[in-house]
Amino acid sequence: MRLQRKDLRRRLMVQFHGEGGLDYGGLAREWFYLLGIEVFDPRLGMFSYCNEQDYLLQINPSSSADQDHTLFFHFTGRLIGLAILHRHFLDVTFVSSFYKQILGQSITLADLQDSDPDVHRSLIWILENDVSEVPDLTFSTDEDELGDIRTHELVPGGANKAVTEENKFEFAKLMVEWKLIKSSSRQMCALLTGLNEVIPIENFRTFTVKELRFLISGSHEYDLEDWKRNTEYKGYESNDQIIEWLWEIVEAWDHDNQARFLQFCTGSSRVPIEGFQALQGSDGPRRFCIQKLEDLTRLPSAHTCFNRLDLPEFPVRRMLEERLALALKNAQGFTGD
Known part of the structure; x- marks a missing residue:
């Protein structure tokens, strides 16, 4: 919290303690994802779900009972600003009035x-x-x-x-x-102060609520055809049997498993508003990539900085399903990005 505005706008490089890996974008995506889970966890008491059907978050007015609540929301504003500045997404969706207060729009x-x-x-x-x-x-x-x-x-x-x-x-x-507004005005004021230190608030005034929501959180809806269209192959062709099996498996998964797979491969479970063509890599937009891995003893692995899945050419579909499931289950930490 001691950093000045000019320092907050510098290039962000993330290093996880005790883990290898150079940050070309993937580590930062994972960092924002993990930090967002902690910051916006309702059990912390600073935010709360308005209901348990769509899990929209709002500021918890009772958070004022914590003597450091304004410091927390100041930090949260900076976090949101940094995520937007560096084109990373936070795995959170707020109520409409939250976005409107950032946009300076009237509440109805x-x-x-x-x-x-x-x-x-x-x-x-x-x-x-x-x-x-x-x-x-x-x-x-x-x-x-x-x-x-x-x-x-x-x-x-x-x-x-x-x-x-x-x-x-x-x-x-x-x-x-x-x-x-008034029941959580001190919290929102602190959040806006933190956000403004990274990105001037007036820069948001031309956005709609929907656009700001996508800017912060991306989309958690996946168009599988768009995903396929914007996938590159190295060592494979789109009509190879292993590739057809992979997309059939992904299509059969429920949304949670699809999100886990996207998170595994790219470091984020969210998609830009422009779709999969706008996935971000280490040097700007970088499309999803599936690269052939020659070693059949290896599990599928990912290079999140490059949105790349390294995939052995397993001889049968069942082996592919089992190895994918094991890779996703064990996907923690970074080695090789």
Whole structure:
């Protein structure tokens, strides 16, 4: 955290302690991936899932209980900025309001739907129905803060101000502002400060939410035909039996196994918005490559800096499946990049 802005923009080289390997891009990709897992882990308490269906992350307002929370979010902003600057992806997806605050865009009631679906449904009901007979509805909200229920007033004296037909739209607006902005404003301010130290915030102003999401996280959806089209072969041809078997196996895998395979080969489970043609290597865009390995006793191996899979020409499909599974299972550390 002591580094100055000019230092943060220098070329990034990663060396894992106790492991071999020169960083031509693959080690950095793996570093961002592993660090992101730790930083955005909800068990840490700084971020939380809005639900367990799509695993969208949002800042946890209760993180303010940690005396070093602003330092953490300052660091997180730098991490996001460095990942973007060096064209690496973080394995995380945030709620829409998170991106909008980076972009300087207005927050609306619709943004509450992915952040807090229950409150969103409640506000929609209030706006569409007569609330004259609804008891105990005031300009306040009860929040669970580490097991303690605390009342936050949306306006001064809000706990004693009833919500009526005349002011319910104001109530909904203030509730959205509290839920998505004010409840975690210190954390977001620290994050934006860190991000701005790497990339000026105004540089993001022309992006859409979707574009910023792809810029930070890439895509976790794989177009297998696009993957095949943008694959080079060294020592093999695209119609060789071993290559046809490989793509059949990959196509039959579920998304998690496909992601694990892409992570194994490239150091990232995400794909650029432009597709596989824009995979990054040590010196810019570098397409996925499958190279023939003559030694049949070897497992398939990868050179993540070059997005390359070294693949022996196994004589039967079952052997290929077994060796691939073993290689992915044992894929830890870097030797040879």
